[in-house]
Amino acid sequence: MASDRPYDDTLAAMQFEMLTIDEEFAGQWVATMRDLVGKQLDHAEFTAERMAALHRWERRRGAAQARLRWKYDGSGTRKRNPELVERDVRAQIAKLRGRLEAARQNTADRRARLEAGTPERPVSPEPHARTNTRARVTPVRDPQGPRRDFDGLEPFLLRMVAECSGLDDLEHATDEEVLRACMVHSHIPETAAQEYVDILNGVDIANQTIRPTS
Structure with missing residues (x-):
């Protein structure tokens, strides 16, 4: 049954939080799956560990959402102090307005560049997008320069890094x-991206060990 609770600052704050x-729990689950894939388990072990991790993840997320509903509810049997509810509403509304203002500023900056006749770059908020794109299309490299040694690196790990980075030449690409x-x-x-760099450098992400080099 749909609730008739009106959309106000309290509801906006609760939904934003x-x-x-x-978002936080989604990132945690992705990190859990990366670690699990890195263990190279057989199907039965992988499935068992994944389901166990999923149940733990769902319990933690459910508990977090339950605490959130209580945090902004001043009408239940365990009524929270209205002053505390109002304090948390103000804090979340301030964060929400900050995010909206940043989005509006980004849109205004892009519009200003277009009106000034500045060519629009491929869609990417990252300041280094142009550098990375140029390196992919017309790499300038010394053919006799240093190359990465992929001996002993599992092919599926190499594919993961290639798909994540979009780079065609991983042998000559620098860590940066x-x-x-x-x-x-x-x-x-950056913290998640560093894991892919570590893979190329022979770091076992699951066990934090270095792959021996020949």
């Missing part, structure tokens, strides 16, 4: 190029 929680390419191409934060 709910979105934030979901791979890091920025992953952030731009896959729209992921």
Whole structure:
């Protein structure tokens, strides 16, 4: 049954914080799956560990959402102090307005560039997008320069990095190029992008060990 609760600052604050929680838990689940894939388990072990992790993840997320509903509800049997509810509403509304203002400013900046006749770049909010794109299309490299040694690196891991970064030449790409390419191409934060750089450098993400080199 649909609720007749009107949309006001309290509901806006609760929904915004709910979105934030979901974003955080989505990132946690992606990190869990990366670690699990890195273990190279057989199908039965992989499925068992994945389902166990999923149940734990769902319990934590459910508990977080339950705490959130209580946080903004001043009418239930366990009524929260209205002053505390109002304080948290103000804090979340301030964050929401900050995000909206940043989005409006980004739109205004892009409109100003278009009106000034500045050519529009491929869609990407990352400041290093142009550098990474240029490196992919017309790489300037020394054919005798250093190359990465992929001996012993599982092919599926190499494919993961290629798909994340969008780079065709991983052998000659520097750590910085791979890091920025992953952030731009896959729209992921630097900490997540660093994991793909570590894979290329022979770091076992699951166990944090270094692949031996010949």
